[in-house]
Amino acid sequence: MAAPAPAAAPAGKGILLKADPIAAAYRDEVKSMLAQASTKPKLVGILSTSSEPSKSYAEFTRRQCEELGVEFVLKKTGAALEAELGEGEGVEEAIIEANEDESVNGIMVYFPIFGPQQDHYLHQVVSPLKDVEGLHFKFHYNLYHNIRFLNPKSLLETVTTPSGHTTSTIDGEVPPPGMVKSIIPCTPLAIVKCLEYLGVYNRILPYGDRAYGKTITVINRSEVVGRPLAALLSNDGARVYSVDIDSIQEVLAQSDAVVSAVPNASYKVKTEWLKDGCICLNVAADKNFEKEVRDKASIYVPAVGKVTILMLLRNLLRLQQYQRIQEESK
Structure with a gap:
């Protein structure tokens, strides 16, 4: 759909365009996906620092989930829970707990926490079946090799095998039989x-x-x-x-x-x-x-x-579907 023409700007000035009209189409898509979902998806946010931007983003996530009908649970650890606790304390344990909780469909960790190297490790602790942010190496491998589709059963395998299906990161694609869309980092x-x-x-x-x-x-x-x-x-x-x-x-x-x-x-x-x-x-x-x-x-x-939050929720709904495929294949 073509973008509507923004309001005219003063002479010599460009347009200031907020994200609302861009987000509108994807909000409708998420609503449609939610209407077709058999159960309400559950997203767990893990906040482990005293960072104000992370706190604000967690609150923004909660509001968006509530407006759209997604169950959101905020798990606080470390300095986010008590001032005397260390930044990031208990975050890995919280991720593992959410990985093992069958009622959880998606996990979002509010980064940065420790720094690039340790945070990258934490990206890999999140199960790829619940990684709504698309930061797991399986998804990055696909992205860097322009691999758009994957077999959902491969998400729990320890070795990444190229699928051979390469294309652009666009909407409206139909995956080949037995394949689903790879998760793309939401931002x-x-x-x-x-x-x-x-x-x-x-x-x-x-x-x-x-x-x-x-x-x-x-x-x-x-x-x-x-x-x-x-x-x-x-x-x-x-x-x-x-x-x-x-x-x-x-x-x-x-x-x-x-x-x-x-x-x-x-x-x-x-x-x-x-x-x-x-x-x-x-x-x-x-x-x-x-x-x-x-x-x-x-x-x-x-x-x-x-x-970004709508891309994240779209990833959540896709992962909920992939989890169902995993269960049905057992």
Whole structure:
């Protein structure tokens, strides 16, 4: 469906576009999936730090789940439970408990906790059958190899075997017999959906090439957002610069779209470095773009959280289906 034309902006100014209209179509999709589900899905959130952004995201998750009719349980451990406890204390035990609870369909852990290396370990502790965030190595393997489908029975196997089914990360695909869609990390997928809505993707081109001819810079190289997003965009034909915060002036001047997800309140992308008419998406909890960003950007999206949570809930409903397939195959 073509994006409706945003309201006219003052002369010389780009459009400030909030995520609500982008999220609307996916909200309807999630509602439809929920209506068809045999039981209400259950999502467990695990909060183990005193981080204010994590607390806010947990509350946002709760509200969204309640509005849509998803059961949400917030499990607090460590510093989130009691101030005298350590940051992250008890988080691994809470994940294992949720893995073993047959009533739980999905697990969401509020990162960051310890730092990249230890957090990456925790991503692998979450059962791939309950990983709504799509951070398990099985899903990352598929993403980095552009493998779109998998056999749901393979999720509990210890060895990843290529399926041979490669294609773009799009909606409307019909998996081959016996296969289901692989789970895609929810934040990178939400960003792709925003770029599709904003016209960065060309719907006339064939799947796998719809971002052909576009140059996109991603300012974040984490395994949670930056690297998976770069892979998704590359799989769809874009020329992608995956960069850290240093030495980015040259690539920004070439970029049709700029996505920034730097978790630092003091970091700002300089407006003067942007290409005229580019599209800018802020993914960080803090605003990574200067107030004057729309002097250069044709469209600026200040947050994508409302789309991200719907991608997460869509993953939850798919995993509920995969769990049912597992049970029926026993």
